[in-house]
Amino acid sequence: MTSILVLNGPNLNLLGQREPGIYGAITLPEIEVMCRARADLLGVLVEFDQSNHEGVLVDRIQESVGKVDGLVLNAGAFTHTSIALRDAIAATAIPTIELHISNVHAREEFRHFSYIAAVSVGLICGLGPAGYPLAIEAMATHLTSEGA
Numbered sequence: 001m002t003s004i005l006v007l008n009g010p011n012l013n014l015l016g017q018r019e020p021g022i023y024g025a026i027t028l029p030e031i032e033v034m035c036r037a038r039a040d041l042l043g044v045l046v047e048f049d050q051s052n053h054e055g056v057l058v059d060r061i062q063e064s065v066g067k068v069d070g071l072v073l074n075a076g077a078f079t080h081t082s083i084a085l086r087d088a089i090a091a092t093a094i095p096t097i098e099l100h101i102s103n104v105h106a107r108e109e110f111r112h113f114s115y116i117a118a119v120s121v122g123l124i125c126g127l128g129p130a131g132y133p134l135a136i137e138a139m140a141t142h143l144t145s146e147g148a
Contacts, residue, residue: 001045004139005068005094006035006132007060008050009076015101015129022102026129038133042140054082061088070139071096072132079104079114086115095142099135100125 008028011018016027032048039046047068051057057078061071071094078085079098089096096119103126104111117123121142124131 001043002070002140002143003045003047003068004039004070004072004136004143005047005049005060005064006032006072006074006136007057008048008074009057009078010052011076012074013050013052022107024101024128031129031132034129035132035136038136039140042137044136044140046136054078054084058084058088061085061092061094064094065092068094069143070094072099072135072139073097073116073120074099074101074132075116079116080110081115083115086119089116089119095139095146096120097135097139097142098123098125099131101128101131102126 012028015023016025028050035046035048049060064071073096075082075085098114098116098120122138124135124138127134
């Protein structure tokens with residue numbers, strides 16, 4: 001059965017209380033429920049994780065080799081700063097979709113650049129929490145078309 005890891009970076013554990021005008025009122029556990037519901041409809045397994053620590057995220061990606069077929073990554077601020085996350089994705093060759101709740105291209109200029117984009121099969125941003133189940137569906141479709 002196809003397995004997708006949904007990995008969340010720094011400050012996403014604060015969803016629901018962090019800048020609700022940008023990120024909304026939904027919490028990360030509520031987003032996880034949405035993801036599992038979509039995964040169940042698609043017949044795929046979902047693992048869900050979050051860390052505020054770059055090295056933990058790198059370790060989680062590396063440990064996923066041979067265990068998951070795809071990665072949905074909301075790296076948060078690490079998107080714009082972490083060559084280490086970019087290199088972990090490249091080294092493991094796990095198909096990755098970059099995900100953001102807000103439209104990073106309509107925000108501060110420093111958010112316009114992504115180290116993750118160059119090693120991702122796609123990008124979903126600006127659709128709020130609804131982007132998560134869409135990313136799962138997009139990854140499942142990508143993996144099916146790739147024969148995974």
